[in-house]
Amino acid sequence: MREFPRCPTAGLFQYYAALKIKPDPHPVSADNVVEIDRLSFGYNSGRQVLADINMRIPRGKVVAIMGQSGCGKTTLLRMMGGALRPSSGDVRVFGESLVHKKQDEIYRLRRRMSMLFQFGALFTDMSTFENVAFPMREHTRLDESMIRDLVLMKLHAVGLRGASHLMPSELSGGMARRVALARAIALDPELVMYDEPFAGLDPISLSVIGQLIRALNDALGATSIIVTHDVQESLKIVDYIYFVADGRIIAQGTADEVRSSQVPYVHQFVWGETDGPVPFQYPAPDYASHLGAGSKP
Amino acid sequence: MNPLAQLLRSIGARTIDGIWRLGFATRFLIATLSHTPAAFRRLHLTIREVYFSGVLSLTIIVVSGLFVGMVLGLQGYDTLVRFGATEALGVLVALSLVRELGPVVAALLFASRAGSAITAEIGLMKATEQLDAMDMMAIDPVARVVAPRFWGGVLSMPLLAAMFSATGILGGYLVGVVLIGVDSGQFWSQMQNSVNFRDDIVNGIIKSAVFGVAITWIAVFEGYEAPPTAEGVSRATTRTVVTSALVILALDFILTAFMFRGIG
Ligand SMILES: Nc1ncnc2c1ncn2[C@@H]1O[C@H](COP(=O)(O)OP(=O)(O)OP(=O)(O)O)[C@@H](O)[C@H]1O
Ligand SMILES: [Mg+2]
Numbered sequence: 001m002r003e004f005p006r007c008p009t010a011g012l013f014q015y016y017a018a019l020k021i022k023p024d025p026h027p028v029s030a031d032n033v034v035e036i037d038r039l040s041f042g043y044n045s046g047r048q049v050l051a052d053i054n055m056r057i058p059r060g061k062v063v064a065i066m067g068q069s070g071c072g073k074t075t076l077l078r079m080m081g082g083a084l085r086p087s088s089g090d091v092r093v094f095g096e097s098l099v100h101k102k103q104d105e106i107y108r109l110r111r112r113m114s115m116l117f118q119f120g121a122l123f124t125d126m127s128t129f130e131n132v133a134f135p136m137r138e139h140t141r142l143d144e145s146m147i148r149d150l151v152l153m154k155l156h157a158v159g160l161r162g163a164s165h166l167m168p169s170e171l172s173g174g175m176a177r178r179v180a181l182a183r184a185i186a187l188d189p190e191l192v193m194y195d196e197p198f199a200g201l202d203p204i205s206l207s208v209i210g211q212l213i214r215a216l217n218d219a220l221g222a223t224s225i226i227v228t229h230d231v232q233e234s235l236k237i238v239d240y241i242y243f244v245a246d247g248r249i250i251a252q253g254t255a256d257e258v259r260s261s262q263v264p265y266v267h268q269f270v271w272g273e274t275d276g277p278v279p280f281q282y283p284a285p286d287y288a289s290h291l292g293a294g295s296k297p
Numbered sequence: 298m299n300p301l302a303q304l305l306r307s308i309g310a311r312t313i314d315g316i317w318r319l320g321f322a323t324r325f326l327i328a329t330l331s332h333t334p335a336a337f338r339r340l341h342l343t344i345r346e347v348y349f350s351g352v353l354s355l356t357i358i359v360v361s362g363l364f365v366g367m368v369l370g371l372q373g374y375d376t377l378v379r380f381g382a383t384e385a386l387g388v389l390v391a392l393s394l395v396r397e398l399g400p401v402v403a404a405l406l407f408a409s410r411a412g413s414a415i416t417a418e419i420g421l422m423k424a425t426e427q428l429d430a431m432d433m434m435a436i437d438p439v440a441r442v443v444a445p446r447f448w449g450g451v452l453s454m455p456l457l458a459a460m461f462s463a464t465g466i467l468g469g470y471l472v473g474v475v476l477i478g479v480d481s482g483q484f485w486s487q488m489q490n491s492v493n494f495r496d497d498i499v500n501g502i503i504k505s506a507v508f509g510v511a512i513t514w515i516a517v518f519e520g521y522e523a524p525p526t527a528e529g530v531s532r533a534t535t536r537t538v539v540t541s542a543l544v545i546l547a548l549d550f551i552l553t554a555f556m557f558r559g560i561g
Contacts, residue, residue, distance in 0.1 A: 081433055083429065083432065083433065103437075107435040107437070108435070110433060110434065110435040111435045114433065114434065115430075115433045117426050117429070117430055117433075119425070119426060121425060121426040121427050121429065121430035122427075123422075123427055123430075124421075124422075124425065124427065134434075135434050135436075138434065138436050138441075139434075139435070139436075
């Protein structure tokens, strides 16, 4: 039996030596990895999904974005990844504006970041092992034995080293999500965006994954953005929190500020109260008249 | 608005819509073709698709070819015997297959077996965000997913049409010579004398290559443009088969008209 290192980032040095992309040799600790100014956006259907968003995500921090279902969190992450263009405003990642970039320039920036998709988005025609190996095979010239060790290390970190031969269809929802997480950190990116990393995890996996995200972030000097609904778990690991409601940032602060916040919205969200300023309903006409006979759906 | 105006409007809207789609499809084809070097540099990706589109279609192609050839043998004999020209059976079977039935029927089968599979696979990859995930990893899905499938299909189609014609001739032989008793020597020698390599075989290959490009182009485009839902993918798959069939038959007429030896 081979011994596998407990720390998921061991072996990093040889690994970077073999990578075509080198980590930034002069990391500036004080700057912002992501800067968003007065951003607004609507999908084709016309309804404005994001309005007047301003954000600063400093290097080395773990920042959470919280908000109700449908408030535009995934959309915001896609903006930061350059997959969607804002209708107005500016998005800068690693100091470069994404708004008028061509595809190859965006690809160059994307090689320094990665995203965990909300539904995993594992490649269904590849095994768990190949899914995690995929970014390495595509972007590096590592030899096969190195890839094997790295993949097993990443899978070990999410507790699924034994599942490396399974196909995505043979994984449970929570397992698939953890494999997707292993794939997202496969190349140790500088900026990792996690879209609901805790959804569908049991309490044990949940804290392990939370610790892992924090540990990875600190070990690599990376920056992490977590979109999540899990207030209590994320308060334990994040540095800063943005609250989004209805496409706007309505509150922000450090974990301690959030915990003790008396802002009604934040209070309601953090303590999960049903009664408060947060509307549970998607914008809709008045309930009573909507149910009344003869009205349109 | 009166019904006539409404009709005109809807015809106009559909026409404009169709032209938009054609424009998108053309740009998509150009994008795919621009990744051709990538598809051949990483040959294992393309070979894998040749396996999925070509090798896995072999059963249906071979079986259908055999039956079409056997039917041609029966029908051909029935007609030729009235003119006392049964020794021409080999020519009749071979020419019908190589010039016409081989490329066309193989293409129709290929569209429903491999084309629909390509559309469904790409459409599902899109619906489950696999293409987005790839894009986020700075890997162009058109290069990694579409181009190998396109070339896999384009390379497979002429080979499948050739297999179809070959097994068809075998089927004609089985019925004509083995079953009915046409002279075996005449069956083969007349065929050898009358089938011209350039005019018959090469033209047949050209047809099947053109069909191959058309079918795989339609299949990858429909998959890539499918709305990311179960319903969207199933509709796209249907459209691939229907559009391919119509395009194959229309192209067949055009190509045959150009290749027709009676003109010029
Ligand atoms: N492709 C799309 N086309 C049109 N509208 C969309 C699209 N994707 C999302 N929307 C709309 O944008 C809004 C925000 O969606 P988004 O996916 O960003 O929400 P979210 O905050 O991630 O929600 P959840 O927590 O449920 O994942 C929703 O109201 C949704 O209706
Ligand atoms: Mg979301």
